[in-house]
Each structure stands twice: as structure tokens, then as C-alpha cells.
Amino acid sequence: MYNKLQYISQGNTIEEQLYNIHQALDAGCDWIQMRFKNQTAKDTFALAEAVKFLCEEYLANFIVNDDLHLAELIAADGVHLGLTDMKIDEARAILGNTKIIGGTANTFEDIQNHAKNGADYIGLGPFRFTNTKEKLSPILGLSGYFEILQKMKKNKITIPVFAIGGITLKDINPLMETGIYGIAVSGLITENDEKEKLIQQLNEKLYAKVIV
Ligand SMILES: Cc1ncc(COP(=O)(O)OP(=O)(O)O)c(N)n1
Numbered sequence: 001m002y003n004k005l006q007y008i009s010q011g012n013t014i015e016e017q018l019y020n021i022h023q024a025l026d027a028g029c030d031w032i033q034m035r036f037k038n039q040t041a042k043d044t045f046a047l048a049e050a051v052k053f054l055c056e057e058y059l060a061n062f063i064v065n066d067d068l069h070l071a072e073l074i075a076a077d078g079v080h081l082g083l084t085d086m087k088i089d090e091a092r093a094i095l096g097n098t099k100i101i102g103g104t105a106n107t108f109e110d111i112q113n114h115a116k117n118g119a120d121y122i123g124l125g126p127f128r129f130t131n132t133k134e135k136l137s138p139i140l141g142l143s144g145y146f147e148i149l150q151k152m153k154k155n156k157i158t159i160p161v162f163a164i165g166g167i168t169l170k171d172i173n174p175l176m177e178t179g180i181y182g183i184a185v186s187g188l189i190t191e192n193d194e195k196e197k198l199i200q201q202l203n204e205k206l207y208a209k210v211i212v
């Protein structure tokens, strides 16, 4: 089973990225998604190699945002694909069944398609506005998650759903009550000065028993 907390990396340079990822690993994150936008192929490859090495050292899962070929090249644990990235079934055909493939969703229909096409998990969002990503899809809010998770239940779709977008500690209990599996966060961890304490608090809430 997957960890319930995924850290999405931040940083405009290789050094910033490595610093942030290292801090997250040190503080107890065991699932990293490397998200390094608008960079040269050379720098992205160099960062990916370094992150792979770090994640191996910390026994953490390592997935790459957007770039399936990079994930394949460096033998990452998987890839996260958005609605405008490579299609999930195409990615599955290339990566095989042993790698993790996550897919972004903003609607129930997106989830249906991803589940049918062989995704391992869904990143459903945005929960609320965030500065971390440009061109956000429509904001779902708690009611959006509730509606979509109810439809999943009705249609017996059981793929794990990770909430994403502007999530803070106090959002976790209400979000978990909608039936999500976990969360993917970037700013919350990157910008916190007491990361170890934060991650412990996040995990306590994420792994508390919730009856849905
Ligand atoms: C876990 C998770 N969920 C959603 C996203 C968003 O992916 P995408 O829509 O492709 O946007 P970018 O991250 O590529 O800007 C994600 N990265 N991770």
C-alpha cells in the first residue's frame, strides 16, 4: 500500500530542489515527487539522478512529474501524469505493471478514465487556490471532494485518491472524512521551519482511523 503523504518538490535551481527534498526526507517524508518545471533536459536529468540516489539512501519512493521517459531512463519508482501529459494507458504500456503511475483528476469522469486505463492512484484537485501551480483547474473545495468520492463509492471505484492544492494541517480531518486516501503537498512542507514536527502531525491525522 502507498504512503498517505506525498511531497511534491519545489525550487528554481538544482540546488534549491535538492535542499528542499533532502529536508523533507530528513523530516520523515517517504514519498517524493520531483517537480522541476521549465528547465533544460540536462539539468532535469542531473537533478533526477541526484534525487534517485537520495531517495534510495532514505528508502523513499521516488516518482517524476510529467516526464515518463525520464522516469524510465533513471529507473524511478514511477511517474505522475497530468490531464495534458501522456495518456495513462500509453504510459502503462511503456512502464509495465511494476511502476507507479499517478494521474491528475478534477472530475469524477477523469477518475473513471484513469481507473479504467490502469492508473495506480489519483491526484484530485485543486482543493483550494495555491500559488504553487499556474493555470489551476476549477477549485473543488470540501463539497467537491465529497460529491466525487460519493460517486466513486456508488460506482465501486476503489483507486486511492490523494487530495492536492493548498492543503494545510487543519484540512486533513475533514478531507479524510470524504473518503480520500491521502494528500500530496508542496508549499506546506517546503515553507515550514519545523518539518519533523509537521510531518509527524500530518501522519498522525492521515493514519488515524476514519470511518466513512
Ligand atoms: C499527486 C499529484 N496530483 C496532481 C498533480 C498535478 O499534475 P498536473 O496537472 O500535471 O500539473 P503539474 O504538476 O504538472 O503542474 C501532481 N503533480 N501530483
Ligand SMILES: Cc1ncsc1CCOP(=O)(O)O
Pocket: 008, 125, 126, 129, 130, 131, 132, 133, 164, 165, 166, 167, 184, 185, 186, 187, 188
Ligand atoms: C501540482 C498541483 N496540482 C494541483 S495544485 C498543485 C500544487 C500543490 O502544491 P501546494 O501544496 O503548495 O498547494
Ligand SMILES: [Mg+2]
Pocket: 065, 066, 080, 081, 082, 083, 085
Ligand atoms: Mg503535469
